[in-house]
Amino acid sequence: MTLQKITFLKDKVASYNEYPFCVPVIKNLDELKITNNVTFFVGENGSGKSTLLESIADSCGFNINGGGRNNLYTNNIDETTLGSYLRLSWRPKITNGFFLRAESFYNFAAYLDTLNQESGEDVYAPYGGTPLHKQSHGESFLSLFNNRFNGKSALYLLDEPESPLSPARQLGLLKIIHDLSTKSNSQFIIATHSPILLGYPEATILNFDGKKIEEIRYEMTEHYQITKYFLENRTAMLDHLLNED
Incomplete structure (x- = not known):
């Protein structure tokens, strides 16, 4: 285990009337213990799972637009207001990792293209050697998982990684998660709506x-x-849903 506990520094909060402090699970959070190398955040849209995941990424020094500590770029995503209110407890502390935002992955791929042009170096090697924009959305995600997620001990924070992946590709992601979490002691915290990913054996599932x-x-x-x-x-459920007045 690397990241073991997340503590919400409530004494720093001036008011709980504004987002994200007004979200019930945030408002009532004291500390959250992480006891597994694979942890899932689940809940409806707006429940706070992505907000907390983004804030963990911010506290780790990862780019909250998507990326690791050394991926320096910005886009239209606002700075989080929760990261500075968290204290992370590690054993041991690591700096290697990546924050995946499915919604802004296009911007991360564009950042790599710009970096490749400006540096004159091949920046695509850690991503399979091919520009992410020249791959399908699902293929670019898999290139990231298969190449950028390497054998070093790391913390991977994934926000809805299933969004571009077919069911078969989601099963492939489960294999990648298993290999990295068991062979290199890497840790995953994943916000997801996928019942396939949630089926990962012996994972901790936290409901928001x-x-x-x-x-x-x-x-x-x-x-x-x-x-x-x-x-x-299926037939009865669709009949009730589609024909309900």
């Missing part, structure tokens, strides 16, 4: 849908239950 962050079993997640019910009762 209540007033407090709570651990939940895979079979009890809404992602699993809705997907299972839909696959087993």
Whole structure:
């Protein structure tokens, strides 16, 4: 284990009436223990899972637009207001890692193109040797996972990495997560809506849908239950949904 605990410095908060401090799970957060090399954040949109993940990235010194500590660029994403209110506890502390924002990955790929032109060096080698913009969205994600995520001990923070990936590719990502977390002691914290990724064996799943962050079993997640019910009762469910007045 590397990152072991996240402490919310409540004494620094002036008001809980503004975002993100007004989000229930943030407002009620004291400390969050990380007890697994693979941890998932789940919850509805707006529940605070991506906000907390981004703030962890900020506290680690990663680029909150997407990237690691040495990826220096900006885009239209506002600076987080929560990162300076967190204290991270490590054993041991590491600086190697990456923050993936699925929503802004295009901007990260554009940053690499600009860096390649300005430096005169090949910056694509850590990403498979091919510009990310010359690959499909899903292929560029896999190039990142297969190449930039190397065998060194690292912290990988992934925000909805499943968004461009087919179900088969999501299974491939599970294999990458397994190899890195078991062979190099790398750590993953992943915000996701994917019932496939959530099925990773013995992972810790933290639910953000209540007033407090709570651990939940895979079979009890809404992602699993809705997907299972839909696959087993597709006709009846669609009939009720589409024909409801």
